Amino acid sequence: MTGDVHAPTRARRAAAAEVLAGLEDLLGDLGATYRDLHAHPELSGHERRTAEVVADALAAAGCEVTTGVGGHGVVGVLTSGDGPTVALRGDMDALPIREATGLPYASAVTHRRADGVDVPVMHACGHDLHTTCLLGAAHLLGAARHAWRGRVLLLAQPAEESVSGAKAMVADGVFRRFGRPVAILGQHATPAPAGLLLHRAGPLYAANANLEVRLHGTGGHGARPEGTVDPLAMGAYVVTRLQGIVAREVDPRQPAVVTVGSFHAGARPNVIGEEAVLEITTRAPDTSGVEALVAAVERVVHAEAAAAAAPRAPEVIVTEATRGLVNDPDVVARVRALHAAVLGEGAVAEQPEVRTTSEDFAELGAPGADGGSDEPIPLGFWFLGITPATVWQAAGGDSLTVRAAAVPGTHTPRFAPDPEPSLRAGVAALATAPLALLDPAAAAPAG
Ligand SMILES: [Zn+2]
Ligand SMILES: [Zn+2]
Incomplete structure (x- = not known):
């Protein structure tokens, strides 16, 4: 130097x-x-x-x-x-x-x-x-x-x-x-x-943003799924689809993380619940990178809710963020x-x-x-x-x-x-x- x-x-x-x-x-x-x-x-x-x-x-x-x-x-x-x-x-x-x-x-x-x-x-x-x-x-x-x-x-x-x-x-x-x-x-x-x-x-x-995602379904009897919108299945598709963000959307030379740290849905084997809640952390080298990850998460969450015919749009809230x-x-x-x-x-x-x-x-x-x-x-x-x-x-x-x-x-x-x-x-x-x-x-x- x-x-x-x-x-x-x-x-x-x-x-x-x-x-x-x-x-x-x-x-x-x-x-x-x-x-x-x-x-x-x-x-x-x-x-x-x-x-x-x-x-x-x-x-x-x-x-x-x-x-x-x-x-x-x-x-x-x-x-x-x-x-x-x-x-x-x-x-x-x-x-x-x-x-x-x-x-x-x-x-x-x-x-x-x-x-x-x-x-x-x-x-x-x-x-x-x-x-x-x-x-x-x-x-x-x-x-x-x-x-x-x-x-x-x-x-x-x-x-x-x-x-x-x-x-x-x-x-x-x-x-x-x-x-x-x-x-x-x-x-x-x-x-x-x-x-x-x-x-x-x-x-x-890294910059980070922690997210809380709430997916809305229509509950009902577990033996009659045709009358429900299952938020647990919706959440499972979201978790799977989120893995594609870092793998397919981020420059491989840049560090990035999308981790689903918690996923809560349902209470009994024969009941389809009303909602699923996911907690997610995102990390990238700077704030603009994190903003891109958050935008991708929002896009996936809304698209999966639409694909499942959710009765109303999901909520995505940033609970914590550090530059x-x-x-x-x-x-x-x-x-x-x-x-x-x-x-x-x-x-x-x-x-x-x-x-x-x-x-x-x-x-x-x-x-x-x-x-x-x-x-x-x-x-x-x-x-x-x-x-x-x-x-x-x-x-x-x-x-x-x-x-x-x-x-x-x-x-x-x-x-x-x-x-x-x-x-x-x-x-x-x-x-x-x-x-x-x-x-x-x-x-x-x-x-
Ligand atoms: Zn320290
Ligand atoms: Zn410390």
């Missing part, structure tokens, strides 16, 4: 080196913060304690701190003279999973739900790592303000797992109140060698080149494929997210490898994708990042990334 138009100038590399000067001394404290957050996970929308830890640490790093932004969200602002604004985001919430890592700092926390049931809670998605890296980046950037010009917004986001926290911070006017950034940057822990940074321009996480995470190629190229320049070419690799899972990061940059412009805010999001070297080497397979599937992944009870190399790389990545876009303070010539 070096040698192209995105290669960092000498002044940017010097600023990054200044920012990283304090990293090794900071790792001991950050390790303690990470173990503390890991042992005290909080579910989406309940990140009260985490937000307090974050607010205190951001204040200690020299930030102006605002709490309660979109729920338990916290915003820290670092300012150094005039220049561009860049936002860094870390998410704070955990999952209802019983931890089985056996780590000395494993979670034993339970959460009492409104119905009185206690559920186990675990940081099984690495958001404790993301939060700790955000605090580390704030500390390093705050201590080296002489090296850069502009503003850095540090966003500690709640409720990522319920894909509602980013939208809530936007709805609370985060960029109207704290300024529109030239880019929003963030990272996610992933099964890969601990410390490896995986970058990808363009689509990174895809599409990285800005220019932002990725700049950040990746700076990471390679200051952390070494071997610390950076290409993320091989789009993920069909979802992440609400992109909601922060959606058109209108700044409260005014319809221009989306450019995004730069990368993966941070967290798998211990011994575990990675013991995994079978010769490609990154195959090995990653063989080691404990996110959302599993044995997800256990290797703290020191993951923190060292994750803090360095997040602290230096904004310097690819901020103005370096030194007036060194380009090149």
Whole structure:
């Protein structure tokens, strides 16, 4: 990547080196913060304690701190003279999973739900790592303000797992109140060698839409089908016909998913019911791809209802939707080149494929997210490898994708990042990334 138009100038590399000067001394404290957050996970929308830890640490790093932004969200602002604004985001919430890592700092926390049931809670998605890296980046950037010009917004986001926290911070006017950034940057822990940074321009996480489909029939006696319109048979044809969308309508080079996750119809062998209900998830690299899948589902559903002579038209409702995470190629190229320049070419690799899972990061940059412009805010999001070297080497397979599937992944009870190399790389990545876009303070010539 070096040698192209995105290669960092000498002044940017010097600023990054200044920012990283304090990293090794900071790792001991950050390790303690990470173990503390890991042992005290909080579910989406309940990140009260985490937000307090974050607010205190951001204040200690020299930030102006605002709490309660979109729920338990916290915003820290670092300012150094005039220049561009860049936002860094870390998410704070955990999952209802019983931890089985056996780590000395494993979670034993339970959460009492409104119905009185206690559920186990675990940081099984690495958001404790993301939060700790955000605090580390704030500390390093705050201590080296002489090296850069502009503003850095540090966003500690709640409720990522319920894909509602980013939208809530936007709805609370985060960029109207704290300024529109030239880019929003963030990272996610992933099964890969601990410390490896995986970058990808363009689509990174799929867009999705979940649908509820209601098919209407005419019920009656199971022994006299001639007087009925059977919604169960209609639903079965819909399920079968939907398999043709990805197989026959989507460019085979593009990832796409249409999954029927539930199908409910009928109650007894000798009764034909009145309706069938299907729940469907669709995934594609971007929102327009998902819109095409949803339109195809609607077409098939209506056509099968017509073919069955349904007494009335079916209903197709979008129950949940998340925009895809599409990285800005220019932002990725700049950040990746700076990471390679200051952390070494071997610390950076290409993320091989789009993920069909979802992440609400992109909601922060959606058109209108700044409260005014319809221009989306450019995004730069990368993966941070967290798998211990011994575990990675013991995994079978010769490609990154195959090995990653063989080691404990996110959302599993044995997800256990290797703290020191993951923190060292994750803090360095997040602290230096904004310097690819901020103005370096030194007036060194380009090149
Ligand atoms: Zn997750
Ligand atoms: Zn996550």
